[in-house]
Each structure stands twice: as structure tokens, then as C-alpha cells.
Amino acid sequence: MDYLIRFVQIHETFRKPEVETLAVLADVDVEFLSYSEDSPYSIVRLKDAFAARNLISRSISSKGIYELWGVGATYEELHANILNRSSSQWATYQSCSFRFQFDTFSGSRTLAEQRAIIESFKYLGFNGPIKLKSPDQTFTVFEEYEYGNPNGPLRVFLGRFVGGSQRHILNEYTLKKREYIDTTSMDSELALLTANLTLAAPDKVFYDPFVGTGSFPIACSHFGARTLGSDIDGRMVRGREGKDIRANFRQYGLLDRYLDGFISDLTHSPLRKGRWLDGIIGDPPYGVREGLKVLGTKDGSGKEAVYINGEAAHLQDKYIPPKKAYSFEAMLVDLLDLAVELLVDEGRLSLWMPTANDEDVELGIPSHPCLQLVSVCVQTFNKWSRRLLTYKRIPDSRFTDCLLARQKVEMKGSTANDLNSFRKRYFEGFKAPLTGEPFGEPAGGKS
């Protein structure tokens, strides 16, 4: 059976990977028959309506899924297709209550036009009562127009509503209403998408090594996972004046799923080696708003413990361990290594990293022989963009030389700018010579 997924036209590159990942979670086979980043309508083939409902119920990138009754470039084609495709179904819905809805993309119809089009489906023979509020069945007419050409739709569809998505929770999870946030808190829609792509699900254990105010653990726990978080910045983990990560979990009624937060550095992680994590999500500091620091001293000094009045300085309450600047690329390598050590087979790692639109500074996608890249999603800003990379842990049994020695990124220089090409370029406003027009930006924009 064919179904129509009604996507939202935002974060387009996340949509297909999200549905493919949800298919893994729901254990259904999904085949995309038509999909375009420019269209909110995609046709997929699924076993039945039960599979369709299961597939989309957790989706953030779509509004709902519909049983496809017909498709065409014109209404004549649509009616012919409906007769061909779904006439065997008409009788089933003859006496139930129903309503018709309109969904137009890049175009509009007056109410009178909508009514006339809906009337043209009379031949379906529905005799049940029309109910605008919670009817038994909802039928939707979809019209897709070419952008900027309102003269007539490119494609029209008729679908029977099968199941809604998870988008209704976005209003609840918006950062605007969250108790504890910071300048780097991840947008809740993207955090929930990330949780879906990482296969967050009930009874799994997830970890965020750059927890900040807890955006990702909250999103994962919304989907049932138990979550752990850590940060090198103790102020973030502790919070202030009762505003902390726990307060956020409490706000959403998820406190039972928050395991712990602790203060630690990725390069000196206290996590016990072993395959005990189901998922890792990280949005490492890019070194712009937050300095990218790890434990250590810039010049390698401080190798002796310091004693004040016979007491070890590092055991005092006010002691602050020295930190040094670190390279973003090296941080990514460390994160991948950690994921390989801790993830269960097929467990996923999702990490956010910047990538400037300008090829000069494009950071390569880090790789590890034990991690398979599952998807690359892009969020574009005005002058730069960032990627969400998702990997899955390849089982050792399918891989023999997993313990291949890894090449560490060599560190050159010690200042934040030396170590982070992205930070340097960010503060220079990405104004180096551009090789052609930046993708997706109108000509004549500031460069």
C-alpha cells in the first residue's frame, strides 16, 4: 500500500534520515517512491496502516501520514487515479462520519473554490454524517504549486488520514518556556530530531558529554531513554539558584529518567570502558561563544602538586584546575574513540559540527573504522552552516581490524585561533575570497 507523508518544509535534509531511522525503531520496511527536498509531500510504500501509524507517531519532521487514494498532475488525472487505485475501499467508508480538508503548498484557494473541488469527489459515495470535529475519517486534498506560479497546481493528491506525528509537543518543549537555558542551548525541535536520529527509546541509556543545560538528554528522555550528562564547565551542570538540569527534567515530568550529571573533561573521561551505552549525542563547543578547553596547561607546566600550608592545593574547595585550548578536530577524534569504546552494537553517535559554506574551511567528516556514517543533515545559517553527523557502531564480529591504530590529529599552536580554523574564520566574518556564489543565498548579498 502507498502512503503520503506530509513533511514540514524546514530542516529538509533531516526528514528522510529521520523517517528511515524511525523505520528501524518501529521495525517496518519503508520504500520511498517519491521524495524531493523541495516538496512537503513524499510517497512511500508500507505494509499497512498500522505500520504507517507506528512509523510517523514519533516523527518531528512531518505532520502526519495518509493512505494515498490518488495522485495526478491535474484533477482529471487524480479522479482517474482514485478510481483505479482505491475504488475497492470506497464502500468501507460509506456510512462513517467524515470531513474533507484542504492542504495547499505554495498556493491558495478561496473557500468557494475549495468547496467546488471537494464537491467533485461526490462519486466516492460517502453517505455518513459530515463532522468537522473529530470525525471517524478525514480526507485531505493536497495541492502542490510551483513556487511563484499560482496559476495551477503541479500535483494534486487525495489521502485518508492514518496517523499524526509528534509535532504537537514542540510548543511544550520550546526554549521560550524552559526553566533553565543558556546561550548555547539547542533548539528543541533540532534536539528532538537528533534524539530520533540517534534511536533514543524506552529503557536505553544515553550520554551527552557536552551537556550544557541538558537539551539533548531532555529530548532523549522524552522518547523514554535514561540519560547521563557531563560538562567540563561545572557551572552548567550545577546550575544556579535552583535553576538546573534537574529543574528542566522536572518541568517536563521526566525526572525519573535523568540518571546523573557530573563534571568531567572528554580527554580525561571517568566513564568505565565497556559496551554499556545505547547512544551518545554531542554538540561540542565550536570555540566561538564558548572557548574550547580541556584539562592541562598551555606550556605543559604544573607537573608537581602544589601545597599551601602543608595542604594539597588541588583538594581545596576553591581549587580550579588549569585548562588549555584544544583543537576542534582533535576533540572530534576523541569523541569518535569514546563512542567506539562505549556504544553497544548498532548503538548510535550523533554529533554536531560547523561547516562553513566556503569550501576553504570545510571540515572533513571524521571517520573511524568501527563507525558507519548513517546520515549527514545540514542546518544553514546566513553565513555558515552546521552538520549533524550520525554514526552507528559496527559490531566487532563484522569487523576484524577494529583495533587499527588511529592517527591523532597533530596539534599546532596553542592559542584558540591557531587551533580552530572555524573560530578564526567566524570572527573574520567568513570574508576570504569566495569561490563562486554561496549556495542558497541570493546574489548581491554581503560577503
Add this chain to the structure above:
Amino acid sequence: MKVLTVNFLTCAVKACKTSPLSFPLHFQDAELEQSDIEYNPSFLRNILPRVDWEALKVTANELGFTTVPAEKPNPAPTPTNPDTNPTETIKESPEAQPADDKVMRDLHTLLLETEVREGKMVCGNCGHEYKIKEGIANFLLPSHLV
């Protein structure tokens, strides 16, 4: 810091990672707090295979819990959903069930509901102390241990 979390933590000093003495970390001056968390046997079933049982016994003993079984319990598998797998029937032995349930509930209390609010965790290899304040442990190292 929950007892479950402690089972997944070791000394942050790189040189200690290879020493068996660095795990589990040993509690000193631990102040405990009990919280109320909904009992979820399916989470326990998932997490138990990943728990290091010998280390848990050491931790529990240090915190004054003496009821941890000597051997890791083998919880009953999740009942098969008859809708998805009609050929398999649910096998449950009615005698074993209550005892199993009691053990699992005690483990739930120990692993998830028991938290160390204040205190120290000490590495058995290098002796470094990690402080716990208001339930949050600090694993940042001074420069001479980095």
C-alpha cells in the same frame, strides 16, 4: 550521584585505567538520600547485563547495603507480545515470580533511588579524591595528574 552511575565510573587519570584497583571508586564520608522513582522492571532487565556485579557489591557494602545477592540475578525475559509473535507462549513459573520481584525491587531501590549527595570517591590506585557536592561529582583533574 546514583549507585547505578557509580558502577559506570572509574578514575579519570589515564595511568589508572589499566589498573584493576581504579574500579570501583571507593566512597568516603558518603551522605545518602533516597528518592522515589517509578519501578520499571524492563529498564532493570536492560541495564543489569551491563552492571559490573563485583563492583556493585563493593559499592553497596561501603554504603551499608548488605542485601545484594552474591550472584547477579537473571531476571525473567520480557514477556513476548502475543500479537507480534503468536507462536511463542509466555512461560512464567508462578513460584519463582514473587521472589524474583522482591530482588528486582530491592535492586531498583539501590541502583536508582539511592543517591550520594555529599562525600568523596577515592581511586584505589592513585588515591585521588573526587568530591561529590549536592549529588554532582567533579572529575576534573589537577595539572599534575593530567
